[in-house]
Amino acid sequence: MTTVGMDSIIVRKENHLETPLDDEVILMHAESGEIYGLADTARDIWVALREPISFGALLDRLVEAFDVTREVCGAEVGDFLARLERAGMIEIRPRAPSAP
Amino acid sequence: MIGYRIGGLHVWSEFEFPNLAPIEKTVREPADVVVRFCDEVGAPRDPRFQNALIAAGEEDFLFRPGPCLSFRIQAGRDIAIARGPGATDDEVRVYLTGSVWGALCHQRRLVPLHCSAVACKGRTFGFAGPSGAGKSTLAAALARRGHAHVCDDVCVFDAADGAPRVNPMPKDLKLWRDAAEALGYARGPRVLGDLEKYYVPLPTPAADGPFEMAALYLLSDAGAAPAIARVQGGARLRDLLASIYRSEWLNLIRPPAEVFVQVAALARRLKIFRFSRPRTMARFEEGLALLEAHMAEVAEGGEGS
Structure with missing residues (x-):
């Protein structure tokens, strides 16, 4: 598992299918066939990952949208991203190299 | 031919x-x-x-x-x-x-469903679950209470959009000896390979189908009182995929991505409930009464939630 730092870039992988169902976003891993349902905050995080985003910027958005401290949010979102990474749905890249 | x-x-x-x-x-x-x-x-x-x-x-x-x-x-x-x-x-x-x-x-890209089904107030209700879950017994008991028996074991969703419709497969009703006796059905011939399972003759539905499926009930065991709960979200898709007949062959025959899109679209159009009940004969009637009331509500346009 990759350690998530504030500068880490979270990138969705292209190896899944996605469809809305009820209030959830349903994901299917194209190779394993595993199905995941994302509801509530998990769905909102997934939507925020539509474009590659740094962990810090993701937390900024979530802290603004939800009544939660940055510390609590950081721990919970970090756990969730680790689960998505284990499921093969995202890639967590170390900080993008700065332009010369 | x-x-x-x-x-x-x-x-x-x-x-x-x-x-x-x-x-x-x-x-x-x-x-x-x-x-x-x-x-x-x-x-x-x-x-x-x-x-x-x-x-x-x-x-x-x-x-x-x-x-x-x-x-x-x-x-x-x-x-x-x-x-x-x-x-x-x-x-x-x-x-x-x-x-x-x-x-x-x-x-053929058609979705066959592992379920038994009966009609209630002109609409069709399916009962899905793995072998041994009680699909046939439940449908046979409902038929005893006046609901037309639509199919045993398998029906096939037709390819049309709109309300989900099923075509029953012509399979004979099979019941365990004790279920046939408890429900008062005359036993037909013994099923090949199943020592205590018997074919049970039932009148075939008057119409050929397709029949609009108003709801699908997933059968599960419960120790406590019978209960019915709506299945939502990812569970709805997972449970529907698991209820596909010969689903173990599905990914050998069709691309998984195509199945996902098709079954998700079907799940969106189909009401799915979990019907959990004790498997004892003593409480069987209690579960049937709850189910009948629920089916009647859904048949009349209620959400059955």
């Missing part, structure tokens, strides 16, 4: 189904499926999977349920049968309307 309508498809068959009425000779529409006998069925080239029972190739599926009996299903329209002297008509019929038809449906 004899013409039949099976699971919503027009079939020309060299095999004579003793339990089905042939289509009248005036019907001239081209057959969707041809069932024929041959000496050797051969095997798919370059199968992506094979074992002693099956071989799966491109639009080509071989099913060998026994040493004297093989079926080869190709392009969703051709079923070739090679039978030795040891294979009975009953075996051929049971496999044709069971596993073979499951593989055929997968090739």
Whole structure:
């Protein structure tokens, strides 16, 4: 598992299918066939990952949208991203190299 | 060749189904499926999977349920049968309307559902669950209480958009001896290979279908009182996928991505509930009463939540 730092870039992988169902976003891993349902905050995080985003910027958005401290949010979102990474749905890249 | 309508498809068959009425000779529409006998069925080239029972190739599926009996299903329209002297008509019929038809449906991009079904107030209600979950017993008990029996074991969703509609497969109702006796059904012949399971004759539905499916109930055991709860979100898709007949062959025959899109669209249009109940005869009636009231509510347009 990759350690998530504030500068880490979270990138969705292209190896899944996605469809809305009820209030959830349903994901299917194209190779394993595993199905995941994302509801509530998990769905909102997934939507925020539509474009590659740094962990810090993701937390900024979530802290603004939800009544939660940055510390609590950081721990919970970090756990969730680790689960998505284990499921093969995202890639967590170390900080993008700065332009010369 | 004899013409039949099976699971919503027009079939020309060299095999004579003793339990089905042939289509009248005036019907001239081209057959969707041809069932024929041959000496050797051969095997798919370059199968992506094979074992002693099956071989799966491109639009080509071989099913060998026994040493004297093989079926080869190709392009969703051709079923070739090679039978030795040891294979009975009953075996051929049971496999044709069971596993073979499951593989055929997968090739035709049709979704076969492992469920029994009855009608309530003009709409159809399915009961799904793995073998032994009580599908047949439940449908037979509801039929005893005046609901028309629509199908046992398998029905097939038709390909049309809109309200989900199913075509029943012509399979005979099979009940365990104790269930048949408790429900007061006269037992027919014993089912091959199942020592205490018997065919039970029931009147066939007056209409052929397709029938609009108002709701699907997933059967599960519960120690406490019977309960019905709506299934939502990802669970709805997972449970519907798990209720597909011969789902273990699905990914050998169809691309998983295509199945995901199709079944998600179906899940969106279908009300799914979990019906959990104790499996004791003493509390069976209590579960039936709850289910009947729920079906009546859904049939009249209620959400049944």
